[in-house]
Amino acid sequence: MCCYLKLFKRLxxxxxxGFIGMGLVIGSFLTKNIKTxxxxxxxxxxxxxxxxxxxxxxxxxxxNGGLLAINGYRLVA
Numbered sequence: 001m002c003c004y005l006k007l008f009k010r011l012x013x014x015x016x017x018g019f020i021g022m023g024l025v026i027g028s029f030l031t032k033n034i035k036t037x038x039x040x041x042x043x044x045x046x047x048x049x050x051x052x053x054x055x056x057x058x059x060x061x062x063x064n065g066g067l068l069a070i071n072g073y074r075l076v077a
Contacts, residue, residue: 014054021047021064035075042071 024044031037045068052060 014051017047017051017054021045021051038071038075042068042075045071 021044024040024047028037028040028044031040045064048060048064049068052058052064
């Protein structure tokens with residue numbers, strides 16, 4: 001069995017949230033519209049925030065909570 005398949009089988013809900021967040025944050029920078037970028041990036045921050053809460057990582061929680069607040073502020077300003 002390929003080592004990647006073994007790794008994929010070991011993923012749990014926390015890891016999946018982290019990978020979804022990673023994909024959304026990276027994908028947000030591929031957009032040309034700043035509003036779309038902020039919305040997609042905010043969704044990625046929500047996923048990383050949930051991931052950080054599940055694993056108890058204060059740095060992840062603080063960083064993505066702050067980025068979520070900035071994206072939210074810029075979307076309504």
